[in-house]
Amino acid sequence: MKQVLSILWIASFLLLSCGKKDSGPAAVIPTNLVLSAVVSTDNSGKVSFTASATNAVSYEFDFGNGIFQTSTTGTLTYTYPMSGTYLVNVIAKSSTGETVAKSTTITVAKALSLIFSDEFDAPGAPDPTKWGYDIGAGGWGNNELQYYTNRIDNAFVSNGTLKIKAVKESFSGSGYTSARILTQNKFSFKYGKVEAKAKLPAGVGTWPAIWMLGSNISTVSWPACGEIDIMEHKGSSLNKIYGTVHHPARFGGNADGATKDILNATTEFHIYTMEWDAATIKFLVDGTVFHTVGNGSSLPFNQNFFLIMNLAMGGTFAGPVESGFTNASMEVDYIRVYQ
Structure with missing residues (x-):
């Protein structure tokens, strides 16, 4: 009998103890x-x-x-x-x-301010306060056929436009010369609008481009630095304009891009535009959006980028060069950056 009473007493104590347990503060609902x-x-x-x-x-x-x-x-x-x-x-x-x-x-409504421009009004070599040169052969992984120089023969301003000129000639082991100019270590920016007015070269095997790379490329390499191709064109597909981004998840042949067919890309000037903020990157030709890429914190497009303009020959994108090629130029009337 005493054992039964002891058990009942312990059970009552535990029950009362559980009933006194603190349940915490009540939820406050906004x-x-x-x-x-x-x-x-x-x-x-x-x-x-x-x-x-x-x-x-x-x-x-x-x-x-x-x-x-x-x-x-x-x-x-x-x-x-x-x-x-x-x-x-x-x-x-x-x-x-x-x-x-x-x-x-x-x-x-946001009125953008001009933060960088080159109107290419001064004859001679590109403005050295704004542009430097990449010099060398092969296109740094693209199997291109030209040798990029800093000669005025390949990049010069005349009659109000920049000419980047590819020439068929033997030079330092390459069969062609051309130029690749860039604002690296001179100008870079994060977010904004790039607008370039350009007339593109004809000729199978030509590969003109107006594009950007992340300013941290020297420390993280490509594609971790990110790449934004504002305009690319190849002579084997006349009038087809490419707008593309490259990043670690999508690069090379798997890059995130789209195309737009236009008229007279090689005989008339057109305006190639890229609009970039923390949410999207948009590609436009003559004011018409043809590709939009979502931006986010996991992508490398939230840092400073610098500008590049070049004319490549052949390579993985442009393909073989036509046998009769002698020379061709990309003409740029202006390039402007707004924020």
């Missing part, structure tokens, strides 16, 4: 979330946001372009780098981690 956005009318891209909610202690803003910011007051101002329509989302969080969300769509 409610009544209100979000407002006031877009500046001065074309600055500036937007003032105000979020408020009952029981909220912090607000996480997603500006709709890949940029996030947290505020404890719910009030902040953000300046968009590019014009566009953006879906803005805010998450209000309580002291216990409970959340409520709200979204709004805004349209922002």
Whole structure:
């Protein structure tokens, strides 16, 4: 009998002990979330946001372009780098981690400022304060046939345009010469708009390009540095314009690109444009978007890049050069960068 009473007493004690266990603080639910956005009318891209909610202690803003910011007051101002329509989302969080969300769509006008340009008005060699040269053969992995020089024969300004000229000649073991000029260590930028007005060479085997590489290429190499090809063209497919990005997940033959067929690429000037921000990279010809790539924190397109312009011969992209080729030029009226 005493054993039964002892067991009953222990069971009662355990039951009462469990009943007294601390269950922790009750969840605090944020409610009544209100979000407002006031877009500046001065074309600055500036937007003032105000979020408020009952029981909220912090607000996480997603500006709709890949940029996030947290505020404890719910009030902040953000300046968009590019014009566009953006879906803005805010998450209000309580002291216990409970959340409520709200979204709004805004349209922002951003007047871009010119931060770099070359109008190619001064005759002679390209401006040495803006452009350097890659010198050598083979195209650094592309099996190209030309030798890139820094001679005025291959890159020069005359009559208001830059000419990058490929010539059939024997030079340092190569059968062709040409030029590859670049702004590395002279100018680079992160996000913005590049616009180049150019007339492309004809001739099977020609491969003109206006493009960019990540400024950290000397430390991380390619494709980890990222590559943005604003315009590529090959003489074997006249009038087909390529816009492409390369990165560690997609590069070479598996790069992320698209094409657009235009008229008179080799007889008339066209405007080749790339628009780049934290959310997207867009490729345009004559104002028409033909390819859009999503950008994000896992990609190398959130750092400074420098500009490159060149005319290659043959190689893995352009293929064999026609037997009658003597010379051809890419003409560039201007190249401009805006932010």
